[in-house]
Amino acid sequence: MLSYRHGYHAGGFADLLKHAVLSLIIEYLKRKPAPIRYIDTHAGGGLYDIGGEMAAKTGEFAQGVGSLEFEDFPAQLQVYGRLIESYLSQERYPGSPLIAADLLRPQDELKLFELHSTEAPRLQALFARDSRIRVSPTNGFLGLLPLLPVQHARALVLIDPSYELGADYTDVVTSLKAAYFRMRNGVFALWYPVIDGAPHLPMLDSIKAFVDSKLWQFELDVRDESIRGEMSSTGMLVINLPWTLATDLNEAFRTITQQLPFDSVKFSAECMLD
Numbered sequence: 001m002l003s004y005r006h007g008y009h010a011g012g013f014a015d016l017l018k019h020a021v022l023s024l025i026i027e028y029l030k031r032k033p034a035p036i037r038y039i040d041t042h043a044g045g046g047l048y049d050i051g052g053e054m055a056a057k058t059g060e061f062a063q064g065v066g067s068l069e070f071e072d073f074p075a076q077l078q079v080y081g082r083l084i085e086s087y088l089s090q091e092r093y094p095g096s097p098l099i100a101a102d103l104l105r106p107q108d109e110l111k112l113f114e115l116h117s118t119e120a121p122r123l124q125a126l127f128a129r130d131s132r133i134r135v136s137p138t139n140g141f142l143g144l145l146p147l148l149p150v151q152h153a154r155a156l157v158l159i160d161p162s163y164e165l166g167a168d169y170t171d172v173v174t175s176l177k178a179a180y181f182r183m184r185n186g187v188f189a190l191w192y193p194v195i196d197g198a199p200h201l202p203m204l205d206s207i208k209a210f211v212d213s214k215l216w217q218f219e220l221d222v223r224d225e226s227i228r229g230e231m232s233s234t235g236m237l238v239i240n241l242p243w244t245l246a247t248d249l250n251e252a253f254r255t256i257t258q259q260l261p262f263d264s265v266k267f268s269a270e271c272m273l274d
């Protein structure tokens with residue numbers, strides 16, 4: 001049974017990196033009118049209470065998005081900043097499927113997977129009236145493949161497991177590999193934590209071994225006495241990252257890293273394959 005609840009971590013520095021990358025990719029893909037199929041294999045509950053017990057318990061929101069200065073937000077992330085601000089004013093933080101739903105257009109579609117018995121119904125209720133969106137309370141690793149390739153459209157896939165099961169690290173590789181070979185021009189974004197023992201490294205090595213198109217890796221590394229929890233670094237691996245986005249992210253995180261309240265914050269962007 002799954003026990004991870006994203007409400008404890010919503011709006012932390014990991015979400016900040018993940019959602020900034022996601023928003024920028026969506027904005028870039030929207031430059032063309034062709035429809036986009038957005039697939040979120042691990043969607044979560046969709047909307048989180050930042051004034052409640054979960055956020056207070058970890059303090060991750062306060063140390064992440066809660067510490068950003070929106071009046072001095074980087075131009076490259078204005079769309080994400082404005083969207084987030086509108087939710088923060090209601091003491092809420094939007095998850096990846098809600099960010100995507102807000103940014104995507106009428107001609108786009110969203111396929112969301114969420115297995116948790118509490119989160120899946122919340123997600124279904126949140127999007128019950130949006131005809132662009134299908135929520136499946138099933139395994140996203142398995143649900144991804146039949147949705148690809150997409151005819152006459154672009155695909156954006158976010159794979160964002162909680163990694164609470166050790167098998168997630170190998171399931172990511174199996175599922176991403178099959179999906180990539182079905183649609184080599186899709187944009188695939190994978191989130192990962194950097195924790196003790198570095199279990200993400202063999203996973204990333206396996207992915208790098210089969211990808212033969214543009215591949216970028218972004219990491220946000222924070223150091224501070226006050227950090228609660230074991231994760232001090234977080235990353236995103238993106239296959240077929242749209243042009244100019246790495247430059248935009250580098251610029252944007254030059255400002256963001258100064259706003260985060262840690263002793264040391266480092267953003268890195270590495271092109272693994274061009």
Ligand SMILES: C[S@@+](CC[C@H](N)C(=O)[O-])C[C@H]1O[C@@H](n2cnc3c(N)ncnc32)[C@H](O)[C@@H]1O
Binds near residue numbers: 004006095
């Ligand atoms: C990190 S959270 C997702 C956060 C969300 N993507 C966001 O950015 O707002 C991971 C979610 O995946 C769910 N989950 C875990 N294994 C899953 C699987 N195999 N298929 C679908 N959902 C899964 C968990 O219940 C959890 O809600």
